[in-house]
Amino acid sequence: MPRLLAIEWLKLKSYRPFWILMTLYFLVLSLVLSGVMLFFEYLASRGAEFNGIDPSIVPFYDFADIWQNMTYLATFLKIFLGFIVVISITNEYSYKTIRQHIIDGLTRWEFLGSKLLIILAIAVVNTLFVFVLGLILGWIYSPVQGMDVMFEYAGFLLGYFLDVFAFLTFALLVGMLIKRTGFAIVLLALYTLFIEPIGALVLSIEYSEYTFHQYFPIRAINNLIQVPFGKYLFQEVQDYVAFGDIALVVAYVGLFIFFSYRLLKIRDIGG
Amino acid sequence: MNDLSLEVQAGQVFGILGPNGSGKTTTLGIVLDVVKKNSGAYHWFGNLPSAESRKKIGAILETPVFYPYLSAVDNLKIVALIKGVDESRIDTVLKTVDLHERRLDAFKTYSLGMKQRLAIASALLADPQVMILDEPTNGLDPQGIAEIRQLIIQIARQGKTIILASHLLDEVQKVCSHFAVLKKGKLIYSGSVDEALTGTDTVEVAADDMNRLEETVKQFAHIQSVRPEKQFLRVRLTDNQSSADLNRFLVERGIVVSHLSQRTNSLEQQFLQILAADQSPAASENHSLANQNITTHA
Numbered sequence: 001m002p003r004l005l006a007i008e009w010l011k012l013k014s015y016r017p018f019w020i021l022m023t024l025y026f027l028v029l030s031l032v033l034s035g036v037m038l039f040f041e042y043l044a045s046r047g048a049e050f051n052g053i054d055p056s057i058v059p060f061y062d063f064a065d066i067w068q069n070m071t072y073l074a075t076f077l078k079i080f081l082g083f084i085v086v087i088s089i090t091n092e093y094s095y096k097t098i099r100q101h102i103i104d105g106l107t108r109w110e111f112l113g114s115k116l117l118i119i120l121a122i123a124v125v126n127t128l129f130v131f132v133l134g135l136i137l138g139w140i141y142s143p144v145q146g147m148d149v150m151f152e153y154a155g156f157l158l159g160y161f162l163d164v165f166a167f168l169t170f171a172l173l174v175g176m177l178i179k180r181t182g183f184a185i186v187l188l189a190l191y192t193l194f195i196e197p198i199g200a201l202v203l204s205i206e207y208s209e210y211t212f213h214q215y216f217p218i219r220a221i222n223n224l225i226q227v228p229f230g231k232y233l234f235q236e237v238q239d240y241v242a243f244g245d246i247a248l249v250v251a252y253v254g255l256f257i258f259f260s261y262r263l264l265k266i267r268d269i270g271g
Numbered sequence: 272m273n274d275l276s277l278e279v280q281a282g283q284v285f286g287i288l289g290p291n292g293s294g295k296t297t298t299l300g301i302v303l304d305v306v307k308k309n310s311g312a313y314h315w316f317g318n319l320p321s322a323e324s325r326k327k328i329g330a331i332l333e334t335p336v337f338y339p340y341l342s343a344v345d346n347l348k349i350v351a352l353i354k355g356v357d358e359s360r361i362d363t364v365l366k367t368v369d370l371h372e373r374r375l376d377a378f379k380t381y382s383l384g385m386k387q388r389l390a391i392a393s394a395l396l397a398d399p400q401v402m403i404l405d406e407p408t409n410g411l412d413p414q415g416i417a418e419i420r421q422l423i424i425q426i427a428r429q430g431k432t433i434i435l436a437s438h439l440l441d442e443v444q445k446v447c448s449h450f451a452v453l454k455k456g457k458l459i460y461s462g463s464v465d466e467a468l469t470g471t472d473t474v475e476v477a478a479d480d481m482n483r484l485e486e487t488v489k490q491f492a493h494i495q496s497v498r499p500e501k502q503f504l505r506v507r508l509t510d511n512q513s514s515a516d517l518n519r520f521l522v523e524r525g526i527v528v529s530h531l532s533q534r535t536n537s538l539e540q541q542f543l544q545i546l547a548a549d550q551s552p553a554a555s556e557n558h559s560l561a562n563q564n565i566t567t568h569a
Binding site: 003006011099266 | 307322340
């Protein structure tokens with residue numbers, strides 16, 4: 001396993017687009033996650049209200065609300081990580097290096113494993129980043145401090161990790177299916193942002209007596225962390241990651257990996 | 272591919288010769304497990320193929336394949352990790368192919384000849400028993416071609432088994448010990464280069480007393496080989512001797528020949544003959560991958 005990770009690391013460490021995209025991603029993530037209060041204060045100064053509530057008093061960064069708020073907001077940016085994963089896999093096809101790897105003696109599982117390991121590493125680093133940022137922002141803004149409240153609801157970080165990891169395995173599958181960087185990125189974005197949400201919406205209206213539109217992959221992944229903001233408007237929100245949602249997403253991860261492996265197995269490689 | 276069966280012995284430099292689209296790369300792709308076969312089987316080192324057996328083979332298919340933004344050293348580090356080879360080999364192979372000075376430059380800055388040499392370095396990395404080279408001189412200038420061929424010959428002298436695919440006769444002749452000719456996925460010739468494709472002329476000669484003829488011919492100083500065939504002896508001459516020289520020699524010894532003809536054994540002609548000889552329509556229609564049998568003993 002260290003060998004497979006070392007192989008991927010060699011490919012990425014001198015790959016400038018990877019570092020540029022990663023830097024941009026973490027920069028935007030930091031700005032978005034840390035700018036919420038400033039944004040709310042700006043809204044308040046312009047006289048905006050959320051159902052009669054002054055936005056600047058929303059306790060966005062208060063322990064322990066902060067974890068659901070931050071991770072929910074952070075999931076909107078995961079598509080950029082998806083693009084990075086797509087580039088990392090489609091490059092192997094355009095350079096034909098995937099074929100050379102197999103010729104050199106890598107098994108198909110090892111190749112897939114090396115990609116899954118780098119996805120895992122990205123998801124872990126990303127989660128740790130949000131965790132540290134949350135600690136800093138909570139320390140700055142939260143009126144309550146202390147170990148006991150700080151880590152309450154920190155389980156959302158695990159939900160966030162699974163959310164990102166599952167989405168990235170989906171991106172990997174799309175990349176392997178399409179093989180061409182540009183097309184794969186466009187398709188991933190279209191499917192994630194438009195095709196599935198709009199399709200699910202249409203189906204939910206058409207077949208309103210059923211709930212199957214809840215189970216499409218992107219929807220299932222997004223269901224892990226529910227919209228937290230309703231509670232500030234005195235509505236009931238799901239303030240935990242539901243076991244059923246986790247099980248569904250884990251099943252999807254298994255399916256994505258299985259299909260990725262099938263693609264490697266049944267197709268000629270790089271021909 | 273159709274009904275192709277090949278066997279390569281350890282230590283051979285085996286050429287797979289055929290025009291573009293004849294199935295050379297497909298054949299190699301199948302035995303390297305990157306092209307799917309419909310039926311048939313292949314073996315490496317007498318065993319069923321696996322990723323482990325591929326680690327003991329150094330192979331390049333078509334163009335050199337590397338990460339363009341990585342240096343030669345980083346590219347070879349990846350190969351070393353895949354094959355489980357110590358990184359100290361990298362310096363050695365880069366020196367072998369004369370790329371050591373440029374080892375830290377990105378692959379994309381290399382000339383085509385350098386890219387090919389790096390590919391050969393990569394194939395040499397695991398010190399493999401078998402090397403597979405697919406059109407290693409394709410697209411190179413004459414100097415590059417000469418360098419690569421010299422390198423292959425040098426590697427072959429170390430006793431490695433080399434399988435070389437090429438559409439150039441001249442290349443196969445200069446480099447290989449044995450070869451097979453493919454056309455539209457079908458094997459149409461297989462044999463040793465010395466026998467089939469040496470550029471020297473052969474002379475067919477016949478006389479009333481064939482036994483005496485053979486004895487006498489063998490006394491001629493400029494003979495490479497004598498092979499009796501049905502109605503004549505096939506004599507291969509060296510030292511620029513022609514059929515006239517042989518005839519003069521025989522007449523001096525009191526032998527009158529009843530048949531004497533000189534065959535110019537040009538490579539191109541041979542190759543074209545071999546290709547033209549196989550014109551059965553069934554072969555040209557069948558592109559399915561049927562009955563592949565490729566065995567390598569090394």
